Amino acid sequence: MDEGITVWTMDLAVGDGMETCHKILLSKATIAMKRVFPNGTGFVAILGSLLGWAWIDPKAAVSGGPVITGLFANFLIVVIFFLQGWRLRPARMFEVWADGYTLWITQIAIIATPVALVLSGWAVGVISEEKLSPFLLLACLPTTISSCVVYARGSGGDGDYALGHATLSNLLAPFLVPLAWFFLIRPSGPAHFPMTSALMEVVPNMLLLVGLPCFFGWWFRKAVAP
Template identity: 30%
Template sequence: MAAKLKVDWFLLGMVLAVFLAWLFPDPGAKGGSLHPEIVTKVGVALIFFLHGLALPFESLKAGTLRWPLHLVVQGTTYLFFPLLGLGLLWLVGDRLPGDLQLGFFYLCALPSTVSSSVALTAAARGNVPVAVFNATLSSLLGVFLTPLWIGMMLKSGGQALPLGKVILDLIIWLILPLVVGQLCRPWLGGWAKQRKKFIHKVDRGTILLLVYTSFCDSMKWGVWSKHGTGALLATLAGTLVIFWVVFFFSSKVCDALGLPRADRTAAVFCGSKKTLASGVPMAQLIFGAHPGLSLILLPIMIYHPLQLVICGWLAGRWAEREVKENPEALQAA
């Protein structure tokens, strides 16, 4: 119940952030009193510093040796997902607004989640060290692979993305704070462990601030008055299709490789997830003050709660099955 309430708090916060952007777009828009060009980068750095501070390096080392499994997860995240996105966009053609098309592809090019992948894998009694390693590796690879995929798509449409500058920004504002957080663990790791709830609130609160600033420019430019409910319904349908296709694909690949159930659980949960926590900051750095940024972020904002609800339900079912078939698992837990 506590986990569900936390999810509800964050989802309500996202709705409130969008509502505030609709009521008061000026402070968070480009040139506004909140100075979003500064707040964005400081917020991104804070989020990834906290991630580095909270992540035990020992958990990473424990999951490093299962390379066939790692290839399944990273291949699903950075190859199958983007190719699926391209295929779906080819099918729908111009029936979706251009910024929403870019948003769907951005969703498909994003890294996996860290915290929810690990938490759901643990809840389903899967291989937690493997989940920690793959979720973290996915975040690091995303600094390079996500902008590369976005750059390829924009180039095919006659647009350009300054890849060098974008990747350098991502390294400075994502990777560097993450490394600094890891380096600070000997001094601040105990403090962070005792204050997990506080760090979680700061992390989520910063993301909500970035959601607010991301929507402000779109509200001022009247993007939503052009698309409205149709864009929302199309996004809901599209994200559902994407999730179940990827989930089915990763499950069949794991079955074909004969992976143990615990490994399969980690692979499916890590491979089907996409990160909102990194997706919003990365979008701010990649797209800047793009007037259609709210439409670009819409698919990941809908995919995020969708994946948590479905995978949370599955984790409960799989955990019950594991306990019934292997009673010793309950004692080990």
């Protein structure tokens, strides 16, 4: 999954835009870990070191430096979503379907709000033309687990209910991200990447690195602690 996303970002950005994209991508991937490790000095140390490394040497951080390689990154993704599955409470998650209107509005807002903010920044000149494409792609990536769950609980909200929305959003991501990329960016020339190829690239990786580990985490917890 991370390799496919990196290919997209490298095709869609050049120069400073590519480095900015790399910085934000690693930053968002690191922040997503907060859903699984929300407390403790260990997480703070990891977060600070990775964010610092991303800003100092973004190319090495995403291209397989001495510590983070493609294999290690995939291993971390599997572990994170295994723990995510371990913490799932299916009965609470399905409560999001009780109110169809709220469900649709929330899911639309999850992907539309970041995109609208990026387009607004581009319209007022905060985001340059060369950085618009990578920012749009990053805005569509599924990072709602940390924002929905951790901050919902931190503000006194219902974290399990928020987890239902976050999980549904992540399940829809393999289909929504290629669609958003196709309709919002869709580059021409050598960087052209057909939507069918995007789906074939993203969906299997999402299922292997996200879906299966999440399922096995839930199943294993149910087996050892019925």
